[in-house]
Amino acid sequence: MTPAGVLLTYVVLGGWALVVLFPLYWILTTSFKLPVHVYDGPVFIPYVDFTPSGDAWRYIFVDLRNDTLRPYVNTVVVALTSSVLALGLGTTAGYGLLRFRYEPRLGVVGMFLGSLALAAVAITMGVPWQIAVAAALGLFILARQTLGRRFVRAVGNDDISFWMISQRILPPVAVVIPIYVMFQRVGLLDTRLAVIITYTAVNLPIVVWLMRDYFRNISIELEESAAIDGASPYRIFRSIVLPLSTPGLAATFLLVLVFAWNEYLLALFLTSANAQTLPLLIAAQNATRGPQWWYMSVLILIMITPVILMAIALERYIAKGLLVGALKG
Amino acid sequence: MKRHVRLVLALLGVLVLGSAAGTPAAPGKQFDGVTVNVLTFTGPQIAEPLQRRGPEFTKLTGAKINVVTVPFSDLYQKILTDMVTRTNSFQAFVFAPQWMVDYVTPGYLEDITDRVKGDAALQWNDIAPFFRDFSASYAGRIYTIPLDGDFQMVYYRTDQLARAGLKPPQTWDDYLKVAAALHKKDLNGDGRADFGSCIAKKRNAQSYWMVWSVAGAYLQSKGTSQGSFFDLDTLKPLTNNAAFAEALRIYVDTGKYGPPDELNWDVGDSRSGFVTGRCGLSIDWGDIGTLAIDPKSSKVKNKVGAVILPGSRRVLDRATGGLVACNSTTCPYATGGVNHAPFAAFGGWSGAINKAAPDRVKAAAYAFLSYMSQRKQANVDVTIGITGFNPYRTSQFKGLDNWVKAGMSASAAKNYLGAIEASLNSPNMVLDLRVPQNQRYQQVVLDTAIAKLLAKQITIQQAMKEITDGWEATTNELGRDAQLQAYRSTLGVKR
Amino acid sequence: MLTERDLGGTGSPNGPVPLSLPQALTRWAGRQAGSLFLLPAVLLLMLMSIFPLLLSVYLSLVRFQLVPGGFKLIFVGLANYRKLVAGIEREHFLGLLADLTPLIWGMGGAVTAVLLVFVIRGAARMRPAVPRTAGRLVFAVIAGALTWLAIRTLAPGGRPGTVITTILYVFVGIAVQYWLGLILAYLAAQQIPGRRFFRVVYLLPMMITPVGIAYTFRIMADLGKGPFAPLWRAVGLAEVSWAGHAWGARIVVMIGDIWQWTPFMFIVLLAALEAQPQELLEAAMMDGAGRWQTFWKVTWPQILPVTSTVILIRMIEAFKIIDLPNVLTNGGPGTATESLTLHAFIAWRTLDIGGSAAVAYSLLFLVTFMALSYISLVHRRLAGAV
Incomplete structure (x- = not known):
């Protein structure tokens, strides 16, 4: 690059870094402000135009102690578990959709959905869920054995892919009540498990789509030669495909982790006392006296810190050296 | 039989409470092993006193109080979802009584009339009549115990009014005059022009209460049970007439003396604006009073006065839809020819009990709410800013000691309590809308039309038409008869 | 199962199959x-989606009402939808149409003509002709209707409803976020000292919970208390506020959205840039191609599939925008910044569950239409396959 090019690069990158960092700087200083510092027009630099106060930090860590800690632990557990699950399920599904041909017959899919819907309706009506699920399963197997063979029309990979991504289209407002009812019936409300399952399902489509595109970039010859050498699809997937797509995996993991880490509306409904997560605590700082900017800032800061560390750790893997090495090796 | 058991339990609870105060805790307390889950919003306001007094109560009775909080904006839905889906994970709720009708109609809330009647320690008659008879009751039965008194007042800067030689506003026309006189003056000594009037006009926040604080004086003049939202016979909205047009004109005109981004101010902004001295006047609940003496937020300590919501010399003639002058028949409660109608917006946080809870838990929940509302506790809590509790008992106006201790000057305390007392004792208090699904009337139709009006998307005439049409459509959708009956029930009108 | x-x-993989496994x-x-x-x-997806999907369709056809003893769901057919397109919610949902002027006629006519040509050409070329042409026809009709709606509500005298406001957020937001994200990703992929710092910093906005970001932007954009207040006063605009102007408020919402979501584009595009085979770049350089040429000839085609996917995902997400308008302006001034999800949310919060589900389903329809059109018109070409 020419020196002018380097300079321009730094100007652009630095400019955007400033845009990104300034609001964060503002949050940081706000966390040390008293209400009067916020209300009375802006003050910018601690010790220069205002005297910082640890009041907000004390409130969050001393007065609220357990009320901060519990959501924190919940958030960590829920976000990590659901991201790992989503990544696991989504990566395999994405690979499957790229390398295998699926032609599930429409009728069979329809029957399966019908049974599932029946079970769901039965559960809402108050039938114990174990019985409902078992009955639906029986019904489906019966129907498949008797009617299933008549259907010819099938759906393909494209349809499955689109169906998956379409799961993210419905706004959460529309589905939050049904999901609440579902978990209430199986007695999982206000547990981390309910939140984990929901987040895994919500983030799955993104993993599938992103990972599929990363896999597409891997040249198929490597896999083919491995297959000729007798490697099973699992082995190929584990030893060739996954290592080659580390950058994609890291980026995707970070993405879904962030989504799960920050989700609000579903958590609001699925949790009350025990499983509440941090975004709820942040939203709660807007109460009858208006937003409590200082408490909110403290919470945003303690919430963002672990994810930043995670990003720093994962950034290494997104870096190009690793990939190049793998390709050449 | 069951009913008797409950009654006896309630009485027992009261007895135990009465005797337990001060005596060392006996082993085997009445509510040992009982846990009451109380749902309210994330504090510190409202939740703080519950959390602080919970352990005290446990010591007295053995019942464990578990306060669960959710963000304020989602409390209504959360309570309803819990009961509608029969999850019933909470046995008691502390909420705004405006929502009560949506919980009472389906029969989700416990009728506590008998418990209250048998509860001497609660001193029910010490609670101001409005909160007893209207706020806590529905169709003559009691469902909630008031823990807080909420209504709107006008706050003004005593120092600035004195300097300008003005009196606190008596009518809304006065309000505009005072605002005009203070606008663009430097009110806090920072060398910058400040604002005459700051009102929370943000959409989907508190604006629809603010506009009704103005409109109330024009629409209701014959006592609380006249109501200010609908005609009592037909449920036709009172929003398409000369009186409401005048109220809207005033509300729009206050914007001339407000901050440039007033359309985006909620009460958080108007409160902070007022206590940092940037506003001459503001409409608010009791909060500014206590925020103004908090050294962490205030620059106007002891420079704040409060006055009952301004009134009007002309009121709506419901027969003709016109404005008529106040006289002894049109405005029987007028003072000095001015009809005041203090607006109990939102209604004051109150406690209620989930009917689906087991009897013993309900008894414990009731005992706890009663404990919170009893003088010994409540009269201390209302003077503490962080509780968010404002006065609602007559005895809370006796003696300024607690207020002075909290940092108010004696004259400021007198002025503040005077305004509250004047509102509280007004027989013409305006009850907030409490028909089923009232949020659709106010938060959707009214609020949207007002927001468009303030943004100059529509005219006053169009706004009135939009509100009236929207309310009629909602009423027709939900069933006029049922809504009418509910409206009358909230106002205690029986026919 | x-x-x-x-x-x-x-x-088996598409490649040759191992036949002799013992x-x-x-x-x-x-x-x-x-x-x-x-x-x-x-x-897992079926489990979590079928029932909610069915129940919310049903909810959009009912009226929720609390009655003694519990609640009632009264079946009202399409009344909730009718309210949106023809009833009292029409102006809110679709917007206020401006009077027809020659200019509007001209613009609308041009769009209609383009769509007509598109259908006719499709009919002439596509095989099998009937289903494909039918598909194009449906696309043309819906796209034409939306364009007409946009033109007539955005013209002077009109006022966009929540549909057009949402589409506006999506289009402007994605366009800016994509190009910004691409430029930044390209620059951050260069071998320059300190690039790791930039990469981590750029990810930060995405890590904050959307509610938190919305509040952060609210205080940043506050012209009395925010950091830009002195600047704003210094240029003599103390009496002017974005909050009172429809476009001012919309632009502030979009700025927040861009700040929050550019990192999403950035991280995905960066990973794509990093993953491209180095040999090709080196070969192009050897051939004497400049950076600009190398980018468009080599890199760009390589990252096209990911580009297309990331735009699709972002589009689907962007349609659900709610936190920023909700916290920044609550949809105001008037209804200027209200998005469809916020529209549904406000109705839902006030127990108009049927009305809310109807808005949500209209949104579902709109996004599905956009996503399908995008996939068949753009994505298939860019990504090779779906």
């Missing part, structure tokens, strides 16, 4: 590989 036969999969178990597992890769994800 679905078996291999139902799935009809060949159970262990029966391994062979079975090998044959089932296709199912085992896909099924867990499919089952």
